[in-house]
Amino acid sequence: MQRILRVVAFAVVGFAVSAGMVHAVTDGSGDPVAVKSDDGKWSDKDGNPTFKIEADGTVDWYTYVGFTRYSAECLRCHGPDGMGSTYAPALIDSMKRLSYTDFYAIVAGGKKDVSASQDLVMPAEGENKNVMCFVDAIYAYLRARGDDAMGRGRPQNHAPKPAFYAKDVEQCMG
Ligand code: HEC
Numbered sequence: 001m002q003r004i005l006r007v008v009a010f011a012v013v014g015f016a017v018s019a020g021m022v023h024a025v026t027d028g029s030g031d032p033v034a035v036k037s038d039d040g041k042w043s044d045k046d047g048n049p050t051f052k053i054e055a056d057g058t059v060d061w062y063t064y065v066g067f068t069r070y071s072a073e074c075l076r077c078h079g080p081d082g083m084g085s086t087y088a089p090a091l092i093d094s095m096k097r098l099s100y101t102d103f104y105a106i107v108a109g110g111k112k113d114v115s116a117s118q119d120l121v122m123p124a125e126g127e128n129k130n131v132m133c134f135v136d137a138i139y140a141y142l143r144a145r146g147d148d149a150m151g152r153g154r155p156q157n158h159a160p161k162p163a164f165y166a167k168d169v170e171q172c173m174g
């Protein structure tokens with residue numbers, strides 16, 4: 001009996017270890033492969049925003065916009081390139097765990113870690129158009145960073161601005 005239990009325990013641990021390894025290379029929204037483009041805005045098979053990076057490193061327009069918006073709105077707390085600071089977590093790690101829905105809810109509604117010894121506050125950005133009009137682009141950028149699909153810094157090349165981009169932004173910004 002004990003011997004059987006030991007075999008079972010071994011199998012369970014083995015499974016957990018291999019599942020853990022799979023998890024390390026995936027992201028919180030699952031497979032990030034871009035399957036559909038809506039005027040240059042890419043989504044994965046589940047309809048979540050994602051990135052599209054060519055073999056020569058050229059990033060899609062929205063991922064590029066995500067980099068610039070991240071740098072303007074999030075970097076001061078979350079550090080350059082999503083790598084974290086002493087105050088706020090490294091979002092490149094958070095992306096491995098958070099789904100698009102989780103991400104959206106936290107950005108719009110904020111988050112406060114009441115158990116921490118210091119007060120850690122993620123501000124609710126739901127009313128901030130400079131964030132919310134670009135939340136999918138920021139997500140696509142951080143997803144690419146979390147999946148190691150792009151390196152640090154400003155992307156050197158990006159796809160051209162889609163035809164309706166300026167109008168869409170204008171409409172959202174009101
Ligand atoms: C004023 C500082 C500040 C700004 C600006 C800020 N954040 Fe945060 N953010 C935080 C802090 C602090 C936390 C951790 C809160 C906690 O643990 O309760 C956090 C947490 C998060 C989380 C959850 C991370 C996790 O692992 O659960 C996400 C996602 C996030 N921020 C995204 C963003 C994005 C995207 C932006 C820019 C649009 C942004 N934040 C701007 C301070 C900030």
